[in-house]
Amino acid sequence: MNKLWVRLSLGFLVLTWAVLGVVALVVYNSVQTSFRAYVSERDAALFGSPLIDDLVNYYRTAGSWEGVTALLGQPGHGRGAGGRGPQTFIATPDHVIVAATDAAWVGQKLEAIGASRTTPLLLDGQVIGILGQQTPGEQALEAAEARFVEQVNWGLIWAGGVTTLLALGLGVLLAFSLTRPLQLLAMRLARWTAATVGEQVPVEGSAEVRQLATxxxxxxxxxxxxxxxxxxxxxxxxHELRTPVTVLRGHLEAMMDGVYPLDVEHVAVAYEQTLHLNRLVEDLRLLTQAEAGRLPLKFELLAPDELLQQAATRFAPLAQDAGVNLVDAADAALPSIRADRGRLLQVFDNLLTNALRHTPAGGVIRLHATQTAGGVRFVVANTGEIDAETAAHLFDRFWRADEARSRDAGGSGLGLAITRQLVRLHQGEIRVEAGEGETRFVIELPVAPS
Known part of the structure; x- marks a missing residue:
């Protein structure tokens, strides 16, 4: 009973019944009202307007129906007492016969004499009496009229029954067509496991079901x-852990077996591998926290030019040792940004480390800050272009531009991935561009709200 197709079918059936009930009620009342009006008009026409006018004028003059029997017995107005033709009578508004061509009827109730045609007599809008006439075939005519009304009622009942069956069939068909795609989707979900992740379901059915499948x-x-x-x-x-662990294990085993002497030089190699492992683990922790949005940040208002100068000062000695010219510049009157100083300096550290690694001696590294519409743009550029394929993978985890480079020299392969996540935590974006003989990392950060 709680299935969707059953509820849809029942809802469609109830709605059909409601509409059918309203239509049947309107038709029944219309037939009854129209039929009664037809019978009354027919009876009035059969009596004829002269008789009705004469009786109304008689009542207006006499003030009662006393002595009106003679008027009923006039030619064209009825038949005399004892006649076998139509019998005419007049009854009061409370259905008591006061005059009739058959004297035996006087004083009786209308219901006592059997079926007859009647029409009200009106004077100034008030009912002053009832004019009636009974013929030998009146009962048969009344029975025919009753059969007509009964046939209309049975017609409505049959129409309701057939409509109910049709509505039930169409409702079930419609509900099944609507719910079948949902059932197929539910069946696929029931079989859904880790091994079937990525499987696609057919997009079919109504617009809503197709949207759900999509x-x-x-x-x-x-x-x-x-x-x-x-x-x-x-x-x-x-893979990243295997290399330093293998190197560390090899050196330790060699020293234990006496292949290498246990001196500072060989212990330093093992120590360097532990440092590399520590950096890798720390970078993984930082990247995981940043991607999950759980990395704690200490936001404050920062001046972009001071931040840029601080980053350049930290790397000036390294650039000088590498024979690289490091230049920083910022536009005047830059708006403040709301950021974590330590994390933004970490972003610049990663970018400058990457720039130093790939800038040849005699090359240039430029740091620049400019104002944009609603934000501040930082650019870290270095001599040397990268190709499109390299640019597409720069922010991927564990990706290196030169696989032949040693992992110690090439870093953990997580620096730029961490950089992107740190920028995004500051509601900013970072991209890489290449052209005019240099590679540019562009960072867009919003200004601090006023």
Whole structure:
């Protein structure tokens, strides 16, 4: 009973009954009213206007029906007492016969003499009496009239029954056609497991069901993509951990076996691998927190030019040692930004580290800050262009521009991925551009609300 197709079918049936009931009631009342009006008009026409006018004028003059029997017995107005033709009579408004061509009827109730045609007599809008006439076939005529009304009623009943069956059949068919796609979707969901994530369901049915199927397919694809990323990340983490662990193990085993002497030089190699492992674990923790939005930030109002100068000052000695010219510049009167100083400096550290790693000696690294519509733009540019394929993967986890580069020199492969997430936590965006002989990282940050 709680199934959707059953409830839809019953709802369709109840609605049909309601409409059919209203239509039947209107038709029944219309037939009854029209039929009664027809009978009254017919009876009045059969009596004839002269008789009715004469009787009304008689009552107006005499003030009662006393002595009116003679008027009923006039030619064309009725038959005399004892006649076998139509018998005419007059009754009071309370149905008591006061005059009749058959004297035996006087004093009787209308109901006592049997079926007859009647029409009211009106004087100034008031009922002053009832004019009636009974013929030998009047009872048969009344029975025919009753049969007509009964046939109309039975017609309505049959129409209601047939309509009910049709409504029930159409309701079940319509409900089944609406719910069938939902049932198929539910069956697929029941078989949904981790191994079937990403499977698509047919998009069919009504517009709402098609929209539901489309949203389900999109959700399934997103879950499949997320699962692929998770598996790839697990593979990447295992791969990244294997190298320093293997190096560390090899050196320790060599020193234990006496292959390497237990001196500072060889212990330092093992120590460097532990530092690399620590950096990798810390970067993974930071990236996970940033992607989940759980990384704590200490927001404050910062001047973009001071932030840029501070980042350049931190890397000036490293740039000088690498033979790279580091230049910073900012437009005047830049609006303040609301940000975490430490995390933004970490962003610039990652970008400058990457720039130093890929800028040849004698090259230039530029830091620049400008105002945009509603925000501040930071640019970190270095000599040397990257290709489109490299630019497309720069912010991916564990991706390196040069796979042949040693992992110690190439970093953990998470720096730019962390950089992007830190920028997004500040409601900003970062992108990479290449052209005119240089590579540019562009950061867009909103200004602090006033």
């Amino acid at each position: 949203e389900f397919n999109a959700m399934s694809q997103r879950l499949a993509d997320a699962e692929a990323v998770r598996q790839q990340m697990a593979t990447d983490v295992a």
